[in-house]
Amino acid sequence: MNNQTTTDDRQVLIVGLGIAGMASAIHLHKLGWQPVIIERASARRTGGHSLWLFEAGEATAKRLGILDNLTDRTDPNSPTYEINREDERRKGFNGFQQGRKLLRGDIEQALFEQLPPNVDIRFATTPTSIAQDANSATVTLKHLPTNVETTERFDLVLGADGVRSTVRKLAFGPHEDYLEPLNYMIATVKLSKPLEGYRKDEGLILVEAGRSVWVFAYADDNGTVLFSYKTNDVREEFSRKPIESLRRAFGEQPTGSLLGQLLDQYEAADDASFASVDQVKMDRWHNGRIALVGDAAWCPTLYSGMGASTALLGSELLGDMLEIYPDDLEQAFNNWEGRLRPFVEAVQRDALTDRVIFTPESEVQRVLRATVFSLSSLPALARVIEGMNSSKELKSFDIVARSMPTQGGITKPVRITNVDTVLVAEFDHDPRATQALSVLKQAAANGQVVLARAGVVKRSAQGEWQLLDQYSAIDERSGTKAGGLVGTLLGALAGPLGTLIGGATGAFIGAARDKAEVAYDETVKDQLVELVQPGTTALIAGIGFGANDVVDGEMRQLGGVVKHFAANTLKAAIDAQVEVKRVADRAERQQQAQAWFRNQRQQFDEVWNEVRQKVQAAIAESRGKL
Structure with a gap:
């Protein structure tokens, strides 16, 4: 116009x-x-x-x-x-x-x-x-x-x-x-x-x-x-x-x-x-x-x-x-x-x-x-x-400076935990996806986009996945430096209070966790990987409140198919899945508890019957002697 x-x-x-x-x-x-x-x-x-x-x-x-x-x-x-x-x-x-x-x-x-x-x-x-x-x-x-x-x-x-x-x-x-x-x-x-x-x-x-x-x-x-x-x-x-x-x-x-x-x-x-x-x-x-x-x-x-x-x-x-x-x-x-x-x-x-x-x-x-x-x-x-x-x-983020092209230098990448969008760019070749990650990191350094976490994931035709590369700008207090897709991308889905999923569960990576925590991590991993078509290699990135129109264009120039997913929508889907697993897990535990009690009752009944039989036999023997 x-x-x-x-x-x-x-x-x-x-x-x-x-x-x-x-x-x-x-x-x-x-x-x-x-x-x-x-x-x-x-x-x-x-x-x-x-x-x-x-x-x-x-x-x-x-x-x-x-x-x-x-x-x-x-x-x-x-x-x-x-x-x-x-x-x-x-x-x-x-x-x-x-x-x-x-x-x-x-x-x-x-x-x-x-x-x-x-x-x-x-x-x-x-x-x-x-x-x-x-x-x-x-x-x-x-x-x-x-x-x-x-x-x-x-x-x-x-x-x-x-x-x-x-x-x-x-x-x-x-x-x-x-x-x-x-x-x-x-x-x-x-x-x-x-x-x-x-x-x-x-x-x-x-x-x-x-x-x-x-x-x-x-x-x-x-x-x-x-x-x-x-x-x-x-x-x-x-x-x-x-x-x-x-x-x-x-x-x-x-x-x-x-x-x-x-x-x-x-x-x-x-x-x-x-x-x-x-x-x-x-x-x-x-x-x-x-x-x-x-x-x-x-x-x-x-x-x-x-x-x-x-x-x-x-x-x-x-x-x-x-x-x-x-x-x-x-x-x-x-x-x-x-x-x-x-x-x-x-x-x-x-x-x-x-x-x-x-x-x-x-x-x-x-x-x-x-x-x-x-x-x-x-x-x-x-x-x-x-x-x-x-x-x-949010209150300290200079969105104006971050939205303008830099002049003669690179600005320091912003550290941010609040992510609004999960970007997925799918490629037919692994090198293109790795190159896309470099482009995204440079765009973040130039202030064109706010990047929290990103990973390059290869998904086979059978649906199996492999993490090829990763990047994180998340502050250490909010997540983990552990490798793996979960450790890299958990922070992409922030709750309504800004509490990181990565902050809640990422810190447990490499340590002992209960079934609920493992279920959450596994659900996040499954949900993120499902965003990638089988047989492709994709860049998955958590994007904050910043522009990504420039980045989208560069991804497409590399041959990528670009998709955006609202982080709060993904989180709601994950929460729903976790709730289903939690209910199922609770039902399973109840069934296990009931089976254990039935087994204990059966063992008790068997022992009690044996004791009762012995007592009755002893009483009968005593009466015979009298």
């Missing part, structure tokens, strides 16, 4: 003056685009709720030139306590040590100051219709205070206008088609004054089944509050005033000192927020000359902590692809999505797990959560839990 001019007067309409919108404007302006930014609100927002900017977002912030203006508000000496309504407290969750603690307004202020002075910003303006042809997009803009509408033409339209994006609704369809509700509500407010009876530097967490409230402490401010609760009817929650829904959600029992003060401050605030928790799920983030960025395209929810980071890096990567393919919007969009989507989907999956940390939906989850956190205080178990934390890898 060669449909874009290469002159420096290309105009892009950016809808939304938030993080994704301003980051896009800054980057595209550097590339020669002329941004026009429209914002529905009548003025720029300030303040806002707590957020964290992680290494993935910090890398983009640094390249945009705003990182030095983002001062971490974390108080390193601030304690965090879990507290109940009776004001009983214990040491609380301390998992927010990664990244910079900020207010949303901190990032927006830094971005706003970085905008070029000639950028056209129009407040109280929204799009009402978008039409496009091969050369441009025609947008009708409405100035809300006057209801005056104007029509303008743009080379590109970016929707950066949040979860309920107007651009998405106009260009892609109604919200209901793309919003995936989690059936939770959140409310945030910035504290207007310190809490009575509590120190200003204390982080406070009150967690109950299906509801929670968090107070985030700051080194230089009063802090912010996050209310979160589960609901069976989101629409009903919006039918009342937010404070009424909050008070109903937290029950009629006495609130206690902390919760009572927080609800009162929320009710008195002018800038409190209240929203449902929804993830945005879309097959495509672009349509012709229209694209979505940030929450409008992929909202990971506040539970992920990655909203700001993905908004920054997603906007930067889009600009990079537009720079590489200046004359082909479709190619730029496709390469952008191909590189970014696996990463974003991994972030969204982790948000579903992290939600349990914020608000366990049941008493069972609450107890399990408390147990895990209490055990994490033990150094040995803390290291194990740390190793299970796949979200930490």
Whole structure:
């Protein structure tokens, strides 16, 4: 689709003056685009709720030139306590040590100051219709205070206008088609004054089944509050005033000192927020000359902590692809999505797990959560839990740098444990498959793909297999250096918590294991080998959240037949097979136990009969003598 001019007067309409919108404007302006930014609100927002900017977002912030203006508000000496309504407290969750603690307004202020002075910003303006042809997009803009509408033409339209994006609704369809509700509500407010009876530097967490409230402490401010609760009817929650829904959600029992003060401050605030928790799920983030960025395209929810980071890096990567393919919007969009989507989907999956940390939906989850956190205080178990934390890898992964070609050198291969796709490339000749492994390793070194583990497997016409070569970038704590297909590829199938199968069973390779562990290893091996056609030699690789379109092309140039399999689908199949084996094994053990008892009973009966006969004979003999 060669449909874009290469002159420096290309105009892009950016809808939304938030993080994704301003980051896009800054980057595209550097590339020669002329941004026009429209914002529905009548003025720029300030303040806002707590957020964290992680290494993935910090890398983009640094390249945009705003990182030095983002001062971490974390108080390193601030304690965090879990507290109940009776004001009983214990040491609380301390998992927010990664990244910079900020207010949303901190990032927006830094971005706003970085905008070029000639950028056209129009407040109280929204799009009402978008039409496009091969050369441009025609947008009708409405100035809300006057209801005056104007029509303008743009080379590109970016929707950066949040979860309920107007651009998405106009260009892609109604919200209901793309919003995936989690059936939770959140409310945030910035504290207007310190809490009575509590120190200003204390982080406070009150967690109950299906509801929670968090107070985030700051080194230089009063802090912010996050209310979160589960609901069976989101629409009903919006039918009342937010404070009424909050008070109903937290029950009629006495609130206690902390919760009572927080609800009162929320009710008195002018800038409190209240929203449902929804993830945005879309097959495509672009349509012709229209694209979505940030929450409008992929909202990971506040539970992920990655909203700001993905908004920054997603906007930067889009600009990079537009720079590489200046004359082909479709190619730029496709390469952008191909590189970014696996990463974003991994972030969204982790948000579903992290939600349990914020608000366990049941008493069972609450107890399990408390147990895990209490055990994490033990150094040995803390290291194990740390190793299970796949979200930490996501938060520190610079997907933008890894998606760009290297200049004059090779970047260090990334070590990663979270794998989304199992790639299988089948070849008629062994050398081609071995060469394909070298190509894949080089692509990983160049940042074109994220490679965890790979092996070259030869499968005979009779179905027997042989491992010819292997590669692993998995950290030693997460797997094993033992040879063999199982030791090499177990880590390709990560669970919902990022816990490696390789971490759970791979460490047992070469040691004594029970039947269940052996069954799991054998099932993984069988499942992976079954992906390879008999009579071929194949490269099997665990691929992380990275692009593989370039790699696929190189595999095909070598004569390979390339197939992709979703890791979570394979894992589900393996889990199902293992469960069948487990049930069968349990039934077999029960049968063996029953047979053993029957045998023991039979032996007992035989001995008892013999003893009884001898006793009866002795009694008869005694009577005869009498």
